[in-house]
Amino acid sequence: MIQSLRGMNDILSEDYERFEYFITTASTIAKRYGFHYIETPLLEETALFKRSVGESSDIVGKEMYQFIDKGENDVCLRPEGTAGVVRAFIQHKLDKKGGIHRFYYHGAMFRYERPQKGRLREFHQFGVESFGVDSVYEDALMIMMVADILKALGIGYRLKLNSLGDQNCMPAYREKLVSFIESCGDSICGDCERRKLTNPIRVLDCKNEACQNLYVNAPKLINNLCEGCQSDFDTLKTILDQHTIAYEIDTNLVRGLDYYSKTAFEFVSDNIGSQSAIAGGGRYDRLIEFLDGKPTPAVGFALGIERLMELIVMPEPVREGYYFGAMDAEAITPLLLAAEKIRRTQKAVVEYEPRSLKAHLKGADRINARYCAVIGENELAQNSIWVKDLVDKTESLIPLNDFFV
RNA sequence: GUGGAAUUAGCUCAGUCGGUUAGAGCAUCAGGUUGUGGUUCUGAGGGUCGUGGGUUCGAUUCCCAUAUUCCACCCCA
Structure with a gap:
């Protein structure tokens, strides 16, 4: 019997009804917020993801579906949605056109990982990207939209919030953190030793208890924000309070990549196992220029559909036909x-x-x-x-x- | 990529200290005097016990490999 490949699933009958219900609900809400659908290819040049994700960590080498096609092009199945949307945004010269451009998308993503519950090789995301809005109100809009979608689906969540700083305050913080880690000497674990070089901010959420005890006094980014980042973060909290969206500050919530800045957020569920993040997003003001576009502020989020599936509360079926x-x-x-x-x-x-x-x-x-x-x-x-x-x-x-x- | 657990009927799972007809619940189908569902009762069908090797007189059971799923780690765009 021929089986589907590891980590790649069929979605049928009742599961598909849930899937479709999710897409319909989320799309309806995205449209109400003024977003337009965008469809980008599943296959892109590997260079796009190398540059958006960066050469850092194992991502490019180990976790992407990369291969050489028959025309000897180095290509990749998309591991996430943002890079393709940004590529399209630049390719169609919307960066030069200026103004505000708001997109939503949904579709399959591919990551060559060891599967477990909520972590597949082919999985589906629903996401939105907003280009051209500098204001932190747009960051708040993203969070409100996710909250709206989850509420419409009857899904409970916790919202984690952090600020990653920007090019003014992040590099300085990074150095401060690295020298703190170095001051810990040999007492840190092997993983942290490596992370110190590849992605120092990740040491903060090391699973090792001994490390955690050492890091109690580590400098926190949230206390090292520059004036602009600090005031945006304060404004964001105020907006969320006004809209009665509950959040918790998680200073360990990070994005490893350089183009992320300021707002970072994650919606998590405690009911779906270890892969508990159901939606994540944040501001990425520098990605467009990293991909040769005209510098344009941007913010977005993505929801992992498979992780939501079992949490969705379906409406009562009505007899019909x-x-x-x-x-x-x-x-x-x-x-x-x-x-x-x-x-x-x-x-x-x-x-x-x-x-x-x-x-x-x-x-x-x-x-x-x-x-x-x-x-x-x-x-x-x-x-x-x-x-x-x-x-x-x-x-x-x-x-x-x-x-x- | 590393370490561990699991895989038996469509689904959820028992079970076999290696032995002849492998069980249950749910689901399916059929009946309950011949035309009334979602909520009853009775019965039936359905499994080369994940796949491939090995040990053995004999393997679903023991051993090895492999596939898939799940858990922890790595990573998490």
């Missing part, structure tokens, strides 16, 4: 015609096998049909169709001529 069943082989012909007529406006499902009335009622019930319509011996004799409303429990015998009017 018709189930058609034959109790006699001869009855199929008029039933197919009846179904064809109903399908012009409603759902109509036909069972081809002649069965007992009881079996057909069960069948109608199972597909959640509003009406069960059958034709048997009696109906054939009277050239009519028997219809039962499964909600009102009323039934009627309708002459076929009337039914087809």
